[in-house]
Amino acid sequence: MATVIPVDEFITDEWYPGFKPAYTHAPWYIDPVQTFRKEDEENFWFLDFHWPRGLTPMGLIWNEDGYNWASQLAAEQMPLPPGRGITCRLGGTHTYGSPLPVNDLREIGQRARRLERSLPPFLQNFDGIWGDMREEVNESWDFFRGVDHSALSLTDLRENLIQARQYHKRAFEIHFQVMYPLLANYIGFYSMCTELGLDPGQIGKFLQGYDTKIMETDRELWRLTSAARAAGLESVFAASDAGQIRSALSAHGGAAGPWLTTFDDFLQVYGYRTEGSCDIALPSWNEDPTPALGMIKSFLRKDTEHDFEKARNAAIEEREAAVDAARSTLTLDEQKLFDGGLASCRAANFPWWQDDHNYYIDLRISLPMRWACQAIADRIGAGHQDDTLYLFWEEIMDVSSGRRPYDAGLRSLVEQRKQYFGYWLERRPSLPKVVGTIPESVNDPILIEIFGLNSHFLRAVEAAGSSSTVKTLTGVPASKGTGRGKARVLHNADQLHQLSPGEVLVCESTSPNWTPAFAKIAACVCDGGGTLSHAAIVGREYGVPTVTATGLATVVISDGDEVEVDGSTGRVTVIKQATNGRG
Amino acid sequence: MPDPITPAGAIAWVDDIAPDQAVGVCGAKMGRLAELYRAGVNLPQGFTVTVEAYRRHWEQAGLDAVADTALRGLGAGAEATKIEAAAATIRAEVAGREMSADLAALIGDAYDELCSRCFEINVPAAVRSSAIGEDSGTASFAGIFDSYLGVSGQDRVIDAVRACWASLFNARAVAYRLRAGLHYADMPMAVGVVELIHARASGVAFSAHPVTGKTDRVVIETNWGWGEAVVQGLVTPDHVEVGKADGRILKYQVADKTVVSAFDYAAGRVVETEMPARLVSQRVLDDEQITAITDAVLAVERHYGYPVDVEWVLDRHRREGEPVCVVQARPVTVNTPASDTPTEWNPAAMAAKYIFKT
Numbered sequence: 001m002a003t004v005i006p007v008d009e010f011i012t013d014e015w016y017p018g019f020k021p022a023y024t025h026a027p028w029y030i031d032p033v034q035t036f037r038k039e040d041e042e043n044f045w046f047l048d049f050h051w052p053r054g055l056t057p058m059g060l061i062w063n064e065d066g067y068n069w070a071s072q073l074a075a076e077q078m079p080l081p082p083g084r085g086i087t088c089r090l091g092g093t094h095t096y097g098s099p100l101p102v103n104d105l106r107e108i109g110q111r112a113r114r115l116e117r118s119l120p121p122f123l124q125n126f127d128g129i130w131g132d133m134r135e136e137v138n139e140s141w142d143f144f145r146g147v148d149h150s151a152l153s154l155t156d157l158r159e160n161l162i163q164a165r166q167y168h169k170r171a172f173e174i175h176f177q178v179m180y181p182l183l184a185n186y187i188g189f190y191s192m193c194t195e196l197g198l199d200p201g202q203i204g205k206f207l208q209g210y211d212t213k214i215m216e217t218d219r220e221l222w223r224l225t226s227a228a229r230a231a232g233l234e235s236v237f238a239a240s241d242a243g244q245i246r247s248a249l250s251a252h253g254g255a256a257g258p259w260l261t262t263f264d265d266f267l268q269v270y271g272y273r274t275e276g277s278c279d280i281a282l283p284s285w286n287e288d289p290t291p292a293l294g295m296i297k298s299f300l301r302k303d304t305e306h307d308f309e310k311a312r313n314a315a316i317e318e319r320e321a322a323v324d325a326a327r328s329t330l331t332l333d334e335q336k337l338f339d340g341g342l343a344s345c346r347a348a349n350f351p352w353w354q355d356d357h358n359y360y361i362d363l364r365i366s367l368p369m370r371w372a373c374q375a376i377a378d379r380i381g382a383g384h385q386d387d388t389l390y391l392f393w394e395e396i397m398d399v400s401s402g403r404r405p406y407d408a409g410l411r412s413l414v415e416q417r418k419q420y421f422g423y424w425l426e427r428r429p430s431l432p433k434v435v436g437t438i439p440e441s442v443n444d445p446i447l448i449e450i451f452g453l454n455s456h457f458l459r460a461v462e463a464a465g466s467s468s469t470v471k472t473l474t475g476v477p478a479s480k481g482t483g484r485g486k487a488r489v490l491h492n493a494d495q496l497h498q499l500s501p502g503e504v505l506v507c508e509s510t511s512p513n514w515t516p517a518f519a520k521i522a523a524c525v526c527d528g529g530g531t532l533s534h535a536a537i538v539g540r541e542y543g544v545p546t547v548t549a550t551g552l553a554t555v556v557i558s559d560g561d562e563v564e565v566d567g568s569t570g571r572v573t574v575i576k577q578a579t580n581g582r583g
Numbered sequence: 584m585p586d587p588i589t590p591a592g593a594i595a596w597v598d599d600i601a602p603d604q605a606v607g608v609c610g611a612k613m614g615r616l617a618e619l620y621r622a623g624v625n626l627p628q629g630f631t632v633t634v635e636a637y638r639r640h641w642e643q644a645g646l647d648a649v650a651d652t653a654l655r656g657l658g659a660g661a662e663a664t665k666i667e668a669a670a671a672t673i674r675a676e677v678a679g680r681e682m683s684a685d686l687a688a689l690i691g692d693a694y695d696e697l698c699s700r701c702f703e704i705n706v707p708a709a710v711r712s713s714a715i716g717e718d719s720g721t722a723s724f725a726g727i728f729d730s731y732l733g734v735s736g737q738d739r740v741i742d743a744v745r746a747c748w749a750s751l752f753n754a755r756a757v758a759y760r761l762r763a764g765l766h767y768a769d770m771p772m773a774v775g776v777v778e779l780i781h782a783r784a785s786g787v788a789f790s791a792h793p794v795t796g797k798t799d800r801v802v803i804e805t806n807w808g809w810g811e812a813v814v815q816g817l818v819t820p821d822h823v824e825v826g827k828a829d830g831r832i833l834k835y836q837v838a839d840k841t842v843v844s845a846f847d848y849a850a851g852r853v854v855e856t857e858m859p860a861r862l863v864s865q866r867v868l869d870d871e872q873i874t875a876i877t878d879a880v881l882a883v884e885r886h887y888g889y890p891v892d893v894e895w896v897l898d899r900h901r902r903e904g905e906p907v908c909v910v911q912a913r914p915v916t917v918n919t920p921a922s923d924t925p926t927e928w929n930p931a932a933m934a935a936k937y938i939f940k941t
Contacts, residue, residue, distance in 0.1 A: 080939065081935065081939045082939050082940070083939075108939075112931070112935055112939065115931050115934070115935075116931040116932070119930050119931045119934070120929075120930060120931065123930055184930065184934040184938060185930045185933075185934070187934065187937060187938050188930055188933030188934040188936070188937050188938065189933065191933070191936075191937030191938070192933055192937065197834075328831075328833070329824075329833045329834050330826075330833065331799045331800055331826040331827070331828060331829075331831075331833065332826060332828040332829055333799055333828065333926055334799070336926060336927070337926060337927070337928060339928075340927055340928025341928045341930075341933070343928075344928055344930060443938055443939055443940060445934075445938055448938070
């Protein structure tokens with residue numbers, strides 16, 4: 001019998017204080033964003049790792065325009081034969097996603113024939129297609145970055161916000177239009193390789209070693225680290241909390257001055273980046289450089305610097321060796337098939353794009369909306385710049401058009417909503433990873449590969465009842481090698497600076513903003529994620545043993561536990577539990 | 584009394600019997616060797632005690648009555664203990680009946696001839712059951728009937744022939760026939776007596792993957808010494824895969840081989856014993872030997888025109904470039920062949936197959 005995890009705790013008409021169900025009715029393609037209802041239990045819902053803090057009311061824009069518009073649109077356009085993209089429900093402030101199936105066999109067949117026609121030309125012309133898309137995104141980005149909000153009237157700010165949202169929505173149309181075909185091609189290749197008897201642990205290597213925009217950022221962070229060391233600023237970093245480093249450096253004077261200038265130049269290029277994917281509630285490094293400075297601080301604690309050239313060359317060498325070794329085990333006919341798939345996946349390289357696109361889309365695309373919301377907050381006299389992020393879209397539209405005053409009622413709602421947000425932020429670690437009816441299998445490529453909802457994960461969450469006695473976890477062997485160290489269980493990227501070199505990072509899942517941490521950890525373990533999840537890709541690039549899709553690592557493993565991670569077999573062993581459970 | 588059996592009626596040499604009669608006269612296993620001899624495959628010297636010889640002995644010894652009585656009332660659903668008891672009764676009777684002096688003399692003479700062909704007095708021989716229909720397309724008795732390796736001297740060979748006849752009434756064989764609705768008279772038992780090749784290494788080779796059914800490769804499993812431990816599954820053998828198109832070695836998995844079939848000179852037969860430590864994890868075959876085995880199995884496949892499974896032996900005196908020795912061949916029993924794997928990369932087809940499952 002199918003395992004059903006109840007959704008009752010999330011069923012509410014109340015939700016965010018002052019929320020009206022009508023607020024979630026922004027245009028959607030197949031299925032709208034909603035709070036949970038009892039009948040949702042018939043479907044399968046997984047806790048989305050992208051927003052470990054939860055979403056503010058304005059953050060809901062992503063659910064509406066990302067999943068419930070763009071993913072559904074892309075799944076219809078390519079199309080995916082058995083799926084209509086992803087929909088979501090809200091458990092408190094947290095997002096649970098679910099695949100939208102196509103059930104009619106005739107329609108699935110028709111869609112499969114359409115995919116046969118549309119997929120090959122997309123893959124063959126990927127370079128040009130993605131180049132054009134990137135240019136489109138960059139052009140608009142330059143426009144929004146150039147806006148002087150102080151010169152705009154409230155109604156112009158409103159117009160700017162509407163445009164910024166439209167830009168955001170368009171960017172995610174692009175995002176999913178690219179992601180689905182690249183992933184379908186990659187998973188097809190990966191599965192074929194498995195069927196050809198190739199070691200799954202090797203397949204991920206075939207496409208590694210290509211530079212991305214995100215790696216470029218990491219490289220610059222290390223350059224700044226070297227510069228700080230050379231300028232003798234280590235003690236200033238060491239003596240200050242991440243949040244105080246900037247003022248400490250200013251106060252320090254001397255060599256710190258020129259270093260800060262270099263740092264600001266860095267921010268102008270790489271600082272339009274949030275500490276998390278697609279969340280309007282998150283500041284960029286420009287707005288708050290604490291994460292970047294904290295990262296440099298922790299890099300300074302490492303004795304040796306991360307040698308990017310060496311790591312990259314090693315990744316390339318490993319890639320070529322893995323390809324050669326794989327080909328040698330194949331018959332001539334199999335080699336032909338393999339070569340064709342490899343060439344196709346290199347021309348339209350999902351693992352590469354998966355990291356690269358974050359720079360252009362996920363990590364910065366919410367910023368123009370954020371700037372507009374903050375400017376509106378200033379203009380209407382909100383107590384804090386971020387207060388408008390606790391308004392729903394309809395409310396900010398009304399307020400900025402002058403139809404509704406930002407009065408005591410709204411101010412009080414904002415405060416209540418902040419408390420509501422805080423309440424659910426605390427609950428996050430104990431939320432069920434999945435709710436509803438756990439299926440035999442999932443066939444949306446994004447859910448399989450990015451969320452790691454493979455059969456192993458599904459069976460692991462099914463068996464979750466006995467988790468407290470588990471001493472060994474297994475998952476996807478995502479990046480080879482063995483690493484051992486004290487576990488650091490992190491629930492969001494804000495805590496990244498708590499990581500000490502040599503620790504084992506244990507988390508739900510990582511996002512691009514977690515990348516710099518890989519230069520200092522001994523190993524990485526994730527609850528979710530497939531061989532192409534962010535952690536898997538970065539683990540391989542950095543040579544960090546990584547196991548993904550363990551299902552329960554953040555529940556089973558506690559801070560301070562001594563764990564061993566075998567990235568070649570996918571096995572994670574708790575060798576010694578921390579005495580107090582919390583290290 | 585019928586006329587005494589003639590030498591030509593009782594004994595058929597592998598290199599002498601006409602291929603179109605071979606299986607009918609010599610049973611499945613030995614008949615096929617005769618076919619392969621004509622196809623130019625390298626085989627051991629040997630002869631068959633024919634189906635006719637078995638029939639004569641059976642009649643003279645009056646064994647029909649024994650078998651019919653013992654098997655009376657047993658059907659497809661008979662209890663294992665009853666089958667076992669009936670089979671034991673028949674085997675005891677079969678073992679107790681002397682062979683006619685005529686036939687014993689003919690087998691003794693043929694064995695002497697084998698010794699002189701092999702330039703060895705009391706040459707150790709492999710005495711193998713070779714029943715009619717034992718590995719037909721519909722029923723496989725593979726491994727059910729007895730074989731004796733390393734039998735030397737006339738008397739021992741004659742005893743081994745009788746033991747092979749008796750193995751027609753192994754409990755497993757009786758049960759198998761009851762289930763398949765076959766009568767023992769449907770599968771008369773010839774017995775092969777062939778020179779025992781002094782094996783450095785032996786094994787099996789398939790001209791299609793026995794599990795996936797892929798016909799693009801040869802799969803070899805091998806162990807040091809004789810092949811019994813491999814055939815009976817007593818050892819995890821080295822596993823080798825070779826691409827048919829270019830003869831390239833695709834895979835060589837060296838196993839920890841803890842058991843070996845070795846010649847026990849004191850007992851005068853091949854026995855399973857512990858593998859010497861230094862050989863346990865040592866790779867059995869070099870590339871040249873693998874090529875020779877591949878050539879042999881492909882020659883057999885070409886001859887029959889369908890995938891085959893071959894037992895082969897590497898003679899310890901074999902030199903580079905010489906063929907390996909084939910001691911058995913039969914049609915390979917595989918799962919459904921790997922179906923519709925395309926030969927060109929087709930992303931939509933792959934996605935449909937692996938992700939969307941449409």
